[in-house]
Amino acid sequence: MNTRGYDSSRLLASHKGVGILRPNGETQAGADVLALTVRTYYMPNEDWRTICQRGRALREDAGTLTGQAAGRDLVPVLDHAAAAKAIGAGADLPGPIWRPDGLPEPLGAVAEYLGEDLDEDGREFVPTAELTDALDVEPTAFARQMAGLGCKPTRNRVPTEDGDVRRVRGYFTADIRAAVTHARSGDFGSLQHGGTEQL
Numbered sequence: 711m712n713t714r715g716y717d718s719s720r721l722l723a724s725h726k727g728v729g730i731l732r733p734n735g736e737t738q739a740g741a742d743v744l745a746l747t748v749r750t751y752y753m754p755n756e757d758w759r760t761i762c763q764r765g766r767a768l769r770e771d772a773g774t775l776t777g778q779a780a781g782r783d784l785v786p787v788l789d790h791a792a793a794a795k796a797i798g799a800g801a802d803l804p805g806p807i808w809r810p811d812g813l814p815e816p817l818g819a820v821a822e823y824l825g826e827d828l829d830e831d832g833r834e835f836v837p838t839a840e841l842t843d844a845l846d847v848e849p850t851a852f853a854r855q856m857a858g859l860g861c862k863p864t865r866n867r868v869p870t871e872d873g874d875v876r877r878v879r880g881y882f883t884a885d886i887r888a889a890v891t892h893a894r895s896g897d898f899g900s901l902q903h904g905g906t907e908q909l
Contacts, residue, residue: 716745727752812894816852817859819845820881821890828883828890835866837880856881860889 716730727750733743769775776782809818823844827833842849853863863879870876 711745714744716747725749813890814859814893816845816847816855817861817886817889817893820856820886824883824886828887830887833883835868835880835882836886837868837878838863839878839880841881860892861885 711730711732718730721728728747729750730745730747732745766775766779769779807815809815811818813821820841821828823841824833824836827836838849838853841847842852845852856863861881862885863881865877865879866882867875867877868880
């Protein structure tokens, strides 16, 4: 808005309560107004404190003061044992689920979905959105699991139905093929059949 003449740096310290507002919908100035310089009622902090103190005194007299204002609902003390247990819980997460075909999930489901597209003369790239839709999985968890299996998503250009090209996140099929080969050969380092460790 600065390039259109609305510059808040021109407001002086004496302009208490003045602001530049961008209207949301119809205004009395018309629907085409980009911004309005307005002055609101200004109350110094000292006056605001006086009002709050008076309100508190009235509530105390009426017996309606509750919660933290009345000294209750104090901040809970951290249970160090519970915190340590919660933090350590991540170490016991189960490892990947292995399929009968020797592939861990979700890599096995991806390979099954791609089928012949996973061959060297097949597709070069598959968008993440296509995989998560086809497999009906949550995108963030899927990306984390695939990364743990050696497939990290990347951005690539893909053609759209109308002939344009757009950049999307996804996986190179060469990376998926390599992960499948490693899984079937057992060359996943700490990632072992039936184990609880992940890459």
